[in-house]
Amino acid sequence: MxxxxxxxxxxxxxxxxxxxxxxxxxxxxxxxxxxxxxxxDFEIKNIRLTIVDMDQSTLSRQLNSHFEASPFFEVTYQLDPGQAADRMQSNDIDLYLEIPSRFEYRLLKEQSAPLHLTIDAINGAKAGVAQAYVQSIVRDFNREVISEWTPQLQPRALAAMGQPVDITFQNWFNPDxxxxxxxxxxxxxxxxxxxxxxxxxxxxxxxxxxxxxxxxxxxxxxxxxxxxxxxxxxxxxxxxxxxxxxxxxxxxxxxxxxxxxxxxxxxxxxxxxxxxxxxxxxxxxxxxxxxxxxxxxxxxxxxxxxxxxxxxxxxxxxxxxxxxxxxxxxxxxxxxxxxxxxxxxxxxxxxxxxxxxxxxxxxxxxxxxxxxxxx
Amino acid sequence: MSIYINHISKSYGPVKALDDISFEVSKGELFGLIGPDGAGKTTLIRILTTLLVPDAGTARVLDLDPVKEFRKLRPHIGYMPGRFSLYQDLTVLENLNFFATIFGTTIEKNYHLIADIYSQIEPFKNRRAGQLSGGMKQKLALSCAMVHEPEVLILDEPTTGVDAVSRKEFWEMLARLKERGITILVSTPYMDEASLCDRVALIQNGHILQVDSPASIVESYDRPLLGVRAQNTLRLLEDLRHYPLTHTAFPFGDSVHLALTGEQTDGELLDYLQKKGHTELAIEPIAANIEDCFMELMTEKIA
Structure with missing residues (x-):
């Protein structure tokens, strides 16, 4: 000892x-x-988003403002999808969203309009998170459009979106x-x-x-x-x-x-x-x-x-x-x-x-x- | 008998480090194990100090088997490895204290054993061991190997890399330890140190060439031996090696020791060397020293 x-x-x-x-x-x-x-830190902030708004309508601008309000995106604008693609190539942006012309028209007339999202997926984790953020913003926008512009369609539209029940989250043990x-x-x-x-x-x-x-x-x-x-x-x-x-x-x-x-x-x-x-x-x-x-x-x-x-x-x-x-x-x-x-x-x-x-x-x-x- | 080595062999892969080695060291003897680098000295010492297990043969140190009874043996041997093996980042005093403590003793209790050696480095006792000079490191290592009052002291090339004065001092210390009745086995590549031992074993390529006292070894030398000097020693050596009667020629300082295969007529060698153009020639018969004997033994073995 x-x-x-x-x-x-x-x-x-x-x-x-x-x-x-x-x-x-x-x-x-x-x-x-x-x-x-x-x-x-795996929290992804400051995602560089370019919006190519070829519609320039009230509704498209309303969608844009949703992105601008989000803390996760740094929003810039382009008019030409080719330029946006070039900027992604040179790693100036992480993703771009194309809003086609006649977006507002189709949304109001046909109750449906396509959006095109292109994501730089070299960093897979970041791409996944960015996509999820975009989707959640678009979903919010959908809901808003339906209630504002076509309230008469609301029940049917919500049913079509497959979201009759809204999910809310509560994070236990690490609430924030x-x-x-x-x-x-x-x-x-x-x-x-x-x-x-x-x-x-x-x-x-x-x-x-x-x-x-x-x-x-x-x-x-x-x-x-x-x-x-x-x-x-x-x-x-x-x-x-x-x-x-x-x-x-x-x-x-x-x-x-x-x-x-x-x-x-x-x-x-x-x-x-x-x-x-x-x-x-x-x-x-x-x-x-x-x-x-x-x-x-x-x-x-x-x-x-x-x-x-x-x-x-x-x-x-x-x-x-x-x-x-x-x-x-x-x-x-x-x-x-x-x-x-x-x-x-x-x-x-x-x-x-x-x-x-x-x-x-x-x-x-x-x-x-x-x-x-x-x- | 303090150390008894009986037909010990040890190989490292295909290399036979020790090949059927046998000799004995009496109690109280200062025994030298002499041979060039790679002869097997360290291997033999590591077997005796319980660090290595031989492939064949038996050894007994203080009547204990270093293989089976190593635990009983370890407290009674003092070992100084060839490489400085103390803690360089501990001070002189801390090193000594450490080794005293793990052997279950204290410096105070055994101070008389190491006083002679330790007193020389005591003024530096608070200095880190790594900052000591080579000679002082040796003294500290010897103190640490002695502090538990061993009956046998085994030293592996203690004087390698130490200056001439420290070497001399070190051998004087060994002589004084011997007077206390401690058995000492010391290995060295320096043949001139052989004469300081009671008996020596000459070892080469894992074989023992001879075991005897330095005096008897010198006596047994039976060739005519000449000391030859000339102005250009290097060329002299070269020419002597081509002389028909030459057995061996080795340089010793500024002269060449020439062993002959038989008696020669007077002046024959002088003529030969003068013809070769050597100047300031001096040729004289000399008595063999221990190194001549070793050179002779080693040459015989190779031939």
Missing amino acids: KTILYIIQKEFRQIFRNKTMLPILFVMPFLQLIILPFAA MDYNTFMVPGILVLLVTMIGGFLSGMNVVKEKEIGTIEQINVTPIRKYQFIIGKLLPFWILALIELAIGMTIGKIIFNIPFVGSIGLIFVFASVYLLLILGLGLLISTFSNTQQQSMFLTWFLMVIFILMSGLFTPIESMPHWAQVLTWFNPIAYFVEVIRMVMLKGSGWADVRGSFISISAFAVVLNALAVWNYRKRS
Whole structure:
């Protein structure tokens, strides 16, 4: 026990003397936490829309004013659809809407008039959102036209539109659809994962790389003492980072804390054992810090992209969803969001907790088994 | 017997690093393991220090098997790896404290063991190990290897890359440790250091060429040996190697040590060299030193 404490003391000394490690530990994570939620924002605003109004009628102008009133569109006008297409080609606009001539005439006489929408779909997500916005505006316009101009047709027209019932939405747990509320808990998971996964693995490999392991291996230090001594400091540091990160989330982003903070920390402490075990396992395969970093990076990128942090797991193909069962980050991202935003309790996270505990045991066992004091 | 090595072999893939090595080191002996880079010195040392498992053969250190009883053995050996293996970002004192603690002792308790060495670097005890000079690093490494009162001290090329003065000091320290009854096994590529050992083993390409005291090794040298000097040593060496009676010719400083295949008549060599246009010639019979013996042994082995 005394030996372990002494190794831990030595590790902390070395960490706090390391001029590159300190910023990695204490500056970078919080910069990421503060910057990322603002930058990685999926809310789409400022969609550049050009309207080609070839009708120039009262009704077409009324439709135009709907777009201008929307906060999502920056509206410009063109008279020639060819020019609009050119502007889309040169990436000046995201979409254009053609209002054909005789739009008003047909709408009033025939109760139906076509509109043509052309969207730049290079960014699929943005294109989808833009289309949805346009449709919702056109729907509103329809309703308005019917009630204003052809009230006698209203019941029939509404029936024809297939919308006898109006759907209204209420967003639970994140009522304002605030993106930060959604992202900050996930980014907190990334931070502790980085500290635990990268730094712990690198710290063990460093002893190999600079040769100190050679001297250590001849001492009576037991394998478990060395491993605990090397990993525990990062376990402690990562939990401290989580605490600071949650404070920042509360103060800067005003993230709601509906659930139990204690539960998050209990989950995090087991989750970190898993991540440290992963780092240790990687370190047993690597001889230099560079090797261990590349290996960790490779795994991390996959884990992060498939964690449900940015894109919902539910919309992944089935095989990818199966893979996420083995993705520790996915578990923690889900749990921290559930607990922080929804107030989920122990019963709700028990399944995830059991899974990560099992992974932690397996990974650490593999790592210890593969760690050799001699060859 | 402190160290007992019995038919040890170890291969790395197709490379035989050690091929059927056997020798013994007595208690309290200062034993030198001498050989060029790549001879297998480090492999043998890593086997003795429990870091490596041999493919064949057995070893005993302090009557313990480094393979099976490594856990019992580790507290009793002091090991100084060839590469500086202390924490460069910890201070001198912190390093020493660390190694004392993990061996379950304290600096105070064993200060008398390392006082001789440690006192020389104690004025710098708050300096980071990485900022020490090469010689001071060696002293610190030796202190750390000694702080737990080992009975056997195993040093892998401790003087490689250390200046001449520090090398001399280091060997003096080893001599004083030996006086305390500690068994010391030290490897070195420098043949001139052989004469400072009680006994040496000459190792080359994984084979032991000879194990004996430096004096007996020198005595066993039986070829006529001449020291030859000339104005142009490089050309002299070249010409001597083409001399019909030459067995070997090796440069030693500004002279060439020439071993002959048999007795020669007086003046024969002088004539030969003068014909080759050498000036300022000096030829004298010399007694073999340990390096001549090693060169001879190595040449025999290759031939």
